Amino acid sequence: EDQVTQSPEALRLQEGESSSLNCSYTVSGLRGLFWYRQDPGKGPEFLFTLYSAGEEKEKERLKATLTKKESFLHITAPKPEDSATYLCAVQAPGGYNKLIFGAGTRLAVHP
Amino acid sequence: DTEVTQTPKHLVMGMTNKKSLKCEQHMGHRAMYWYKQKAKKPPELMFVYSYEKLSINESVPSRFSPECPNSSLLNLHLHALQPEDSALYLCASSQAQPEKLFFGSGTQLSVL
Numbered sequence: 001e002d003q004v005t006q007s008p009e010a011l012r013l014q015e016g017e018s019s020s021l022n023c024s025y026t027v028s029g030l031r032g033l034f035w036y037r038q039d040p041g042k043g044p045e046f047l048f049t050l051y052s053a054g055e056e057k058e059k060e061r062l063k064a065t066l067t068k069k070e071s072f073l074h075i076t077a078p079k080p081e082d083s084a085t086y087l088c089a090v091q092a093p094g095g096y097n098k099l100i101f102g103a104g105t106r107l108a109v110h111p
Numbered sequence: 112d113t114e115v116t117q118t119p120k121h122l123v124m125g126m127t128n129k130k131s132l133k134c135e136q137h138m139g140h141r142a143m144y145w146y147k148q149k150a151k152k153p154p155e156l157m158f159v160y161s162y163e164k165l166s167i168n169e170s171v172p173s174r175f176s177p178e179c180p181n182s183s184l185l186n187l188h189l190h191a192l193q194p195e196d197s198a199l200y201l202c203a204s205s206q207a208q209p210e211k212l213f214f215g216s217g218t219q220l221s222v223l
Contacts, residue, residue: 034211034212036214041199041216041217041219042216042217043115043201043203043214043215043216043217044154044201044212044214045214046211046212046213046214049211087153087154089153097142097144097159097161097205097212098156098159098167099156099212101153101154101155102153103152103153104153106151
């Protein structure tokens, strides 16, 4: 069964304290892995797409990496405005646009 | 314009009411989606329209009825909902060949 598992469920960091979020997946034939950021009461905001093992993408303080079994979202020197829920999703096999989301990591960055 | 616009932002309805949620995008995307999200849970796919045709229905109860009048608009008609249907309803769009989904801000629905 296709599955996406994120850890930790919640993470509290001090401002400037770097850390990583994990997304492990089991899917037959990965077509794409996506990271989204979601603020409370808002829709998810696209961050990155990764397609193949070894791929890396960066945006400001965020860097996403991909292996054959998992993806990491590294947050370097986070600021309070980075506080949000970070969602990982994989594209399901088949011809249609179906994403399988993980449960997310709720990140809180304190000054 | 890279926005997906959803109206209304908030909706309170009784179990006997009929209401509609609306979604609009002007990015030329040919795939549009409805997701349901409960508090502290990930979004769950409900429906996918591709080129204005319903391509995925994730076994959603018939009290939810989607409609895609044209390539820019997506509606979700609601009738005889239950309190457990209270959630954030998200609309999204993408290119037909999926790269990434653009989500709207959602409609927070409360069913009394």
